[in-house]
Amino acid sequence: MTFDPLSVLRRNPWFARRAPALQERLCAEGLVVRLEPGQWVYSEGDPDTGLCAVLDGALRLEVAVDADRDVLIGLAQAPAILGQSRRRGGGPRIVTTRAQGIATILTISDAALDRIAVAHPDVWKDVSELVYGELDTIVHFAAQLLLLRPRARIAARLLQLASDDRVLARQSDLAEMCGLTRKAMNDHLARLEADGLIQRGYGAVRLLSAAGLTRIARGLS
Structure with missing residues (x-):
């Protein structure tokens, strides 16, 4: 190509x-x-x-x-x-x-x-x-790691990484970047998916509602 x-x-x-x-x-x-x-x-x-x-x-x-x-x-x-x-x-x-x-x-x-x-x-x-x-x-990412709860941290990271509403990352990669265990990341992503905010795929996460993730990242949901 x-x-x-x-x-x-x-x-x-x-x-x-x-x-x-x-x-x-x-x-x-x-x-x-x-x-x-x-x-x-x-x-x-x-x-x-x-x-x-x-x-x-x-x-x-x-x-x-x-x-x-x-x-x-x-x-x-x-x-x-x-x-x-x-x-x-x-x-x-x-x-x-x-x-x-x-x-x-x-x-x-x-x-x-x-x-x-x-x-x-x-x-x-x-x-x-x-x-x-x-x-x-980088500075804002460091602040997120220090201040945000895991769910908000994940939402903020997905928004920051996404291009065309897609993040080309494995769940293990997201866990490492957010300072969480793989199990914790899997649980949080499963809840976000159940809420209709994301869709998990092989080696990627698709964002279905940037507005919903933004509310979570800001502690409003």
Whole structure:
């Protein structure tokens, strides 16, 4: 299957705010890569940085807790864009990213960003805005883990992860991201499904009522 990066990424809020000429240049300079399940994109600590856009499927975002353990902190589904750059004071990669299943991505290296910056010097400000958005998401996720009850936490996480009302995650993945046991996650998802708010499938959860999940996440239901 082939993908038109421009049409996919224009559904991304950050990308949609960029000038049309910059949108086209980002896609032209990027490299489309098809990934097999579990295939690495980059690892925590890698010196090579740049942007990564998800055209299809999902990427796992993992962080090392110690030498023997990694924790899943998030999923990036199409049309998500993530990454960073060392060109303006950034450091090496801070997460490990690999394919959740079969996925297609567009990678835009620092060298490509340098070329783009010749005609679009504000691209570095744009990248900083993207990184700020990622940080904002992480901070709110941490607050949810600390403050929300499990049912509200799950609802908030499903809303945050969903693309086109679907979350490409196994129940074990959701349990890990919400700090719950698999059994507890299964019980909560079963109740949400019985309430008509979600539909569970193989390796995915479909959101049937974003409004209902929002009420739960806000403690109103």
